[in-house]
Amino acid sequence: MRRATVGVLAGLMALSVGAARGDTFVYCSEGNPESLNPQAMTTSTAISAGRLFFNNLVEFVPGTTEIMPSLAESWEISDDGTEYTFYLRRDVPFQSNDLFTPSRAMNADDVIFSMHRQWKEDHPYHDVGESSYDYFKDMGMPELLESVEKVDDHTVRIRLSRPEAPFLADLAMPFNVVQSAEYAEQLIEAGTPEAFDKKPIGTGPFAFVDFQPDVSVRYRAFEDYWRGKQPIETLVFSITPNAAVRLTKLRAGECHLSAFPNPGDRDGIESDPSLELLTQEGLNIGYLGMNTQRPPFHDVRVRRAINLAIDKAAIIEAVYRGAGVAAKSAIPPTMWSYNDDIDPYPYDPAAAQQLMIEAGLAEGFDTDLWYIPVSRPYNPNGKRVAELIQYDLSRIGIRATLMSDEWPEYRAALQAGKPSMALYGWTGDNGDPDNFLHVLLGCTAARPGGNNIAKWCDAEYDDLVTQAKRVSDQREREKLYRAAQQIFHDQAPWVPLAHSIVLMAARSNVEGYKMDPLGRQPFEGVGLSDK
Amino acid sequence: MRITYRVLLVGGIPITIAAAIALAAFVLLNEADRARSGAVLAGTIYRNLLSAGSARDDFLETTRGDRTQYYELFRTYTEQARFDLRRLAGIVRESQHVEAVDEAAGALQRYTEDMRRLLDVTGRNDQLVVSMAGRTDSLVGMTDEARERQHRSNADVVQSLAESDRKLRVAREIVDRAHEFSAAISAVQLFRATAEDAAPAVLTGSVRFSFEVGRMRSSGMRLSEALRAAERDESVRDLSRLLLAYEISMTPTPDAALSDQAPPSATEAGRRLTDWVERLIKINATEQRALHDQVAELLTYSVLSSETERATQEIAIEALKRSNRTTEALTARDANAVQRIYDESSNLGTIIATLPISPLIQTEMVDAVAQWRTGLATTIEGLTAQNRILREMDATTRRMIGRSRLLNETLTRDAERISDLVGRILILGAAVGLLLGSVTALAVARSITRPLSRLQQSMVELSQNTRSGLIADFDRRDELGDMARATNVFLTEIGRREQALRKSKERADAALAELQQAQTDLIQAEKLASLGQLVAGVAHEINTPLGIALTTSTLLGDESKRFAKAAESGKLQRSVLRRFMERMGEGTQLLFANLTRAADLVHSFKQVAADQASGERRQFVMDDWLHDLLTSLSPVLRKTKHEVAIDCPPGLNLDTYPGALGQVLTNLLTNALTHAYGEGDAGHLEIRVSEPSIDLVRIVFSDDGKGIPEADIGKAFDPFFTTGRSTGSTGLGLHIVYNLVTSRLQGHISLYSKVGKGTRFTIDIPKAVSDPSADAAPAQSRQFERA
Known part of the structure; x- marks a missing residue:
């Protein structure tokens, strides 16, 4: 009714504005993206926001971890598994903005640019922007890649130094998006290369409008998107860190989809006819990382003591409220190669105290404990988890000071190895155990900036997970990963806390939204019904 | 010189001068008229252009919906001006004027084209204003929606807080x-x-x-x-x-x-x-x-x-504020003000983008502002264009109005100048004409009056004595000479005509006498004709009894011869004798009867014929006489199917001319048989005799035939009037009847007839005519009087 009235009032504008009105979709997201360049992202918050601009050579079939063609229409893999030839889709247009209007469609130059930028340190864009390409590095890409060549405008050949089983899945990951070489070139000419990541240009379904930290990221449907224009005209990520506020906004209709509601609000959402609760068992883990390179956490006894001291049951009960299970390994139980034989550390403050005494820390020690400032799928309330842990640790004499920072900075601090203890978590980006066991715990990722926030480098473990990357036989890999998990348990760089069931709340007129096990928010094809 | 010429000279000079003046005046007045109507046209054009200008101003000033009306008004005025200009172009001749008209027409063309552009631009501006208002409305609408949502949300927040x-x-x-x-x-x-x-x-x-x-x-x-x-x-x-x-x-x-x-x-x-x-x-x-x-x-x-x-x-x-300001600026057509608003609003979009506005509407607001600014930019262009057009139009208007006013003034001046000229020419020409005319008239009058008085004298003399001789001055070459010559010819002619007249009178008298003789002859002939008819009828009637008598006598002759023979032979028997005697008796009787019949017939014919032929007056019994007459006419009647009834009082004695009366009735009967009936009709004719007074007899002859058409009734008694000329009628029958009744019989005849009913003749005659001898001659002359 209101629309109709506005339509009448607007008269001539009815077509332009009136039609656009219904097509604004607001997503109440949980935090600021750390970047708009997927090459610089590791959090699903940023990935959800950033990958909408782009496409990859290959992508995951939505809702699964299967590979499907995207910018590459087809590909060939050499028999030895080290040479991949990609045949690019033609006539895929790039977006435009006030700085750039593309003169050509996507081609091999763009694919090569996107990889070389991350890989080649002398690449003109390597040092542009804030990214140190950690994900690229964590995935071992620099060592893996031997060459990326243009065969012709629409054919790219990638040579690997060794066979890599999950290579196609790696290419489907957010950091391997295809960016515009032409845009990069023009910005260099204009002397403003830093705009490249601030005003991203891609081939994806949504074009960037603006980003206001703590407020919103705004998008506009890309008119010429090669898969077809989106039903949503305007997409807004309304940044709302607090779950209760998100729910309030959702109830008021200020947003159509809300990230990670408080598990305690499940019943309220389910009983509201205008709302819908979406759940999915997440491919995730929430954990407490300990900086193994820093005393006293370099002592495995301390780490084990902490593992014993934390009452996970209380955390699951108080924070997850049934939407999660206690974790004992570094990968979720639904993932293949999960080692269920691991005997988890029990809640045993006395035993913990004993280990502390053994470690010569009977008096305990002071340390810092960082908690996540925003809701995460794997941790609905970082601060409360931290407080519970703080309480538990106090019982074995560890006096933890709670610390935190803004979400992008938080992540950066963790990757830099700044905290002694930090709450963190992970949602698989490609469904492969490698994405947990290697990316989060391998020696490559232990460098400052790497995703291994425990900065744990165990040679035996690293050998196992590195070897598992190279063999293609899944049973062989599973054996290696199971062994690695056992070492992880024994060496206890983390306190694995919980695997959560991911919750999302939507208004009931949202159409076509399907939760993604990889933790991204898929807005391609999402629309609003007239309800 | 002839008088005509002289008179012509007298009239001609002023007329020529007047004509010349009139011609000049006509031409000049035409010129003046043209100039004046040109001036009027120019004035009308001027007024229409002014009206068009104010219509344009109204067009700009009025609200959006009413513009069309003023545009139409503008068009009406300019169309009128264009039409008038075309007319004016047909009027003006001076190259300067023609140029001015052409220029004005060209300017008018530009003016209307400009107006057309102005209409477009204004239409676009109006649409922009509407769309701008629409955008503001939608902005306000969005705000309202957002506020409503926010209110709900606040209630929810309060509830959440309480919980x-x-x-x-x-x-x-x-x-x-x-x-x-x-x-x-x-x-x-x-x-x-x-x-x-x-x-x-x-x-x-x-x-x-x-x-x-x-x-x-x-x-x-x-x-x-x-x-x-x-x-x-x-x-x-x-x-x-x-x-x-x-x-x-x-x-x-x-x-x-x-x-x-x-x-x-x-x-x-x-x-x-x-x-x-x-x-x-x-x-x-x-x-x-x-x-x-x-x-x-x-x-x-x-x-x-x-x-x-x-x-x-x-x-x-x-x-809203900006929208209002914009509307004001647009209404005032102040492009600079709009430009200022445009410049001021340059960061409005950025402000909206950074303000904590509901993300549901923020993008749309930013878009709305961007569109609004785009609209504004277009409007500035539109306004600039509009103002440029207006300036051009104003310049054009000034030029056009200047031209038309100039035309109006110069043409008015021309008209006045020409009028003055005409006035002067009239006065001067009239004076000259009058003078010249007077002098000439005096001279000419003298040259005419003198010979004319001479002629008059001669004529007066001539009227006292036609034979006083011819008139002098006939050798003059002018009209007076002509008159003298004509008078002389006239005199000669009068003499000649007098003689001819006398001769023709004599000839006419002779012809009249011949004519009278001819008529008498004709009547006599007619009479003889009817007598002839009578004789023919008598011959036929008598023929039968005489024929029978002849045959009978022949038979008797034969019988007597046979008897004589028988008697001679001696063988005369008694029976033969008796039969012979019977035969003789029968024959004799037959002979007697037929011969008596023939004698009777001859007698009655003789009487009728004698009456007719002798014209003698005698005494007779009317009904016997009538029967005799009918008998004599029976041969005529027997050829037809008509019946004639007679109704006559017995023993009525008349002392008059039975011949004339017989002829009257014969003619009436013949006339009826000839004209009243068609071939094969069975008519009823009646002759009724009565005594209306002691000394008067009335004979009414009537038929039930066709009747006489009313137009012919009056002419029925005229001589030679007939409707049956083709069948040999002479047209004298009824004329004779009339004459006989009125003259010889000293009575009256009247005729009554109705078409389809029949005709009735009523004859009143005295039982005894008075003086028979005294009547014959006047009757004749009366016949002629009627002719």
């Missing part, structure tokens, strides 16, 4: 009670620790210990209540179980006290209880903090919401 607050208080209550309980447990444990060495019995017996345990129990009860209030039934059960276990563990059973084996030990039970309480405190304390955070966040959000609302409102107000 969080309730939870918070519950958590705080639990934590507080748990802390108290924890302290109570600690007190119990402390008491037990200090009395470690004392015997349990002593310990349990101690009043102080009982007090501490009681305090712990009641503290546990309060915690239990708090937990129940929070619906933590499981925790309530855990609490009572653990508390009970702890108390039991402290109660020394004799065996237990001795064996010291009471599982669980009081210490263990106490530890479990402590752990449980600590966990309760941990969870609830963290929850309390989490709820604190939540309340703080919700409060922040609600503050932010009102900020959002305010910001949105401000944007809407700002938009």
Whole structure:
């Protein structure tokens, strides 16, 4: 009714504005993206926001971890598994903005640019922007890649130094998006290369409008998107860190989809006819990382003591409220190669105290404990988890000071190895155990900036997970990963806390939204019904 | 010189001059008229252009919906002006004027084209204004929507806050009670620790210990209540179980006290209880903090919401203000003002993008502002274009109006000048003409009057004596000469005509006498003709009885011869004789009858014929006479199917001319048979005789035939009038009847007839005519009078 009235009032504008009105979709997201360049992202918050601009050579079939063609229409893999030839889709247009209007469609130059930028340190864009390409590095890409060549405008050949089983899945990951070489070139000419990541240009379904930290990221449907224009005209990520506020906004209709509601609000959402609760068992883990390179956490006894001291049951009960299970390994139980034989550390403050005494820390020690400032799928309330842990640790004499920072900075601090203890978590980006066991715990990722926030480098473990990357036989890999998990348990760089069931709340007129096990928010094809 | 010429000269000079003046005046007045009508046209054009200009101004000033009307008005005026200009172009001749008209027409063309462009531009501007208003409306609409949503949201926030607050208080209550309980447990444990060495019995017996345990129990009860209030039934059960276990563990059973084996030990039970309480405190304390955070966040959000609302409102107000200013500027066609608004609003979009506005509408607001600015930019162009057109139009108007005014003035001046000229020419020409005319008239008059008075004299003389001789001056070459010559010719002619007239009178008299003779002859002939007819009828009638008598006599002759023969032969028998005698008697009788019949016939014919032929007056009995007459006419009647009835009083004696009367009735009958009936008709004719007075007899002859057409009734008695000329009628029958009745018989005849009914002749005659001899001659002359 209101629309109709506005339509009448607007008269001539009815077509332009009136039609656009219904097509604004607001997503109440949980935090600021750390970047708009997927090459610089590791959090699903940023990935959800950033990958909408782009496409990859290959992508995951939505809702699964299967590979499907995207910018590459087809590909060939050499028999030895080290040479991949990609045949690019033609006539895929790039977006435009006030700085750039593309003169050509996507081609091999763009694919090569996107990889070389991350890989080649002398690449003109390597040092542009804030990214140190950690994900690229964590995935071992620099060592893996031997060459990326243009065969012709629409054919790219990638040579690997060794066979890599999950290579196609790696290419489907957010950091391997295809960016515009032409845009990069023009910005260099204009002397403003830093705009490249601030005003991203891609081939994806949504074009960037603006980003206001703590407020919103705004998008506009890309008119010429090669898969077809989106039903949503305007997409807004309304940044709302607090779950209760998100729910309030959702109830008021200020947003159509809300990230990670408080598990305690499940019943309220389910009983509201205008709302819908979406759940999915997440491919995730929430954990407490300990900086193994820093005393006293370099002592495995301390780490084990902490593992014993934390009452996970209380955390699951108080924070997850049934939407999660206690974790004992570094990968979720639904993932293949999960080692269920691991005997988890029990809640045993006395035993913990004993280990502390053994470690010569009977008096305990002071340390810092960082908690996540925003809701995460794997941790609905970082601060409360931290407080519970703080309480538990106090019982074995560890006096933890709670610390935190803004979400992008938080992540950066963790990757830099700044905290002694930090709450963190992970949602698989490609469904492969490698994405947990290697990316989060391998020696490559232990460098400052790497995703291994425990900065744990165990040679035996690293050998196992590195070897598992190279063999293609899944049973062989599973054996290696199971062994690695056992070492992880024994060496206890983390306190694995919980695997959560991911919750999302939507208004009931949202159409076509399907939760993604990889933790991204898929807005391609999402629309609003007239309800 | 002839008088005509001289008179012509007299009239001609002024007429020629007048004509010349008239011609000049006509031409000039035409010129003036043209100039004047040109001036009028120019004036009309001028007025129409002014009206068009004000229509254009009205067009600009009026509201959007009414523009068309003023545009139409403008078009009407300019169309009229264009039409008038075309007319004016047909009027003006001077190259300067032609140029001015051409220029004005060209300017008018540009003017209307400009107006057309102005219409387009104004239409676009109007649409922009509408769309701008629409955008503002939609902005305001969006704001309203956002505010409405925000209101709902605020209510929700309040509810969430209340709920969080309730939870918070519950958590705080639990934590507080748990802390108290924890302290109570600690007190119990402390008491037990200090009395470690004392015997349990002593310990349990101690009043102080009982007090501490009681305090712990009641503290546990309060915690239990708090937990129940929070619906933590499981925790309530855990609490009572653990508390009970702890108390039991402290109660020394004799065996237990001795064996010291009471599982669980009081210490263990106490530890479990402590752990449980600590966990309760941990969870609830963290929850309390989490709820604190939540309340703080919700409060922040609600503050932010009102900020959002305010910001949105401000944007809407700002938009409205700018929209109003824009509308004003547009109405005033102030492109600079619009430009200023445009410049001022350059960062409006950025402001909206950074303000905490509902993301649902923020993008649309930014878009709306961007579109609004685009519209504004277009409007500035439109306005500039409009103003340029207006300036051009104004310039064109000035030029056109100047031209038309100039035309109006010069043409008016021309007209006046020509009028003056005409006036002067008229006065001058009239004076000259009058003078010249007067002089000439005087001279000519003298040259005419003198010979004319001579002629007059001669004519007067001539009228007293026609034969006084011819008139002099006939040798003059002018009209007077002509008159003298004509008078002489006339005199000669009069003499000649007198003689001719006399001769022709003589000839006419002779012709008249011949004519009278001819008529008499004709009547005589007619009479003879009817007599002839009579004789023919008599011959036929007599023929039959005579024929029978002849045959009979022949038979008798033969019979007598046979008898004679028989008598001679001696063989005369008695029977023969008797038969002969019978035969003779029969024959004689037959002969007698037929011969009598013939004699009768001859007698009656003789009488009729004698009457007719002799014309003698005598006495006779009317009905006998009538029968005789009819008998004589029977041959005529027998050829037809008509019946003639006679109704006559017996023994009526008349002393008059039976011949004439017979002829009258014969003619009437013949006339009726000839004209009243068609071929084969069976008519009824009647002759009725009556005595209307002692000395008068009335004979009414009537038929039931066709009748005489009314137009012919008056002419029926005229001589030679007939409708049956083709069948040989002479047209004299009824004329003769009339003459005989009125003259010889001294009576009257009247005719009544009706077409289709029949004709009736009524004849009144005296029973005895008065003076027979005195009547014959006048009757003749009367016949002629009627002719």
